[in-house]
């Protein structure tokens with residue numbers, strides 16, 4: 001599977017701390033909405049659409065144990081694995097994130113026309 005990485009933050013323009021710790025936001029890559037979250041271990045990208053009832057996880061908050069909490073009914077998803085709490089039994093997709101010397105990049109699987 002080939003991955004194409006998109007630069008989300010440029011440290012030269014956005015500064016070295018472009019997003020607050022424990023915050024989340026929605027980004028749009030190739031018309032796909034993704035939730036980009038920051039916790040002490042780094043940046044994580046998961047689906048922005050909550051599988052419970054479609055709220056935007058990018059409007060949620062992160063916890064110290066690296067979960068994203070949905071702003072509507074407070075379902076929680078692990079930022080590393082995408083798994084919801086056991087009682088929920090659901091999950092969100094995760095996407096690769098690379099923090100490089102010049103910025104933060106999020107990867108999406110390449111489409112056939114991008115090769």
Ligand code: FES
Pocket residue numbers: 050051052053054055070071072073074075
């Ligand atoms: S819409 Fe996210 S928990 Fe209900």
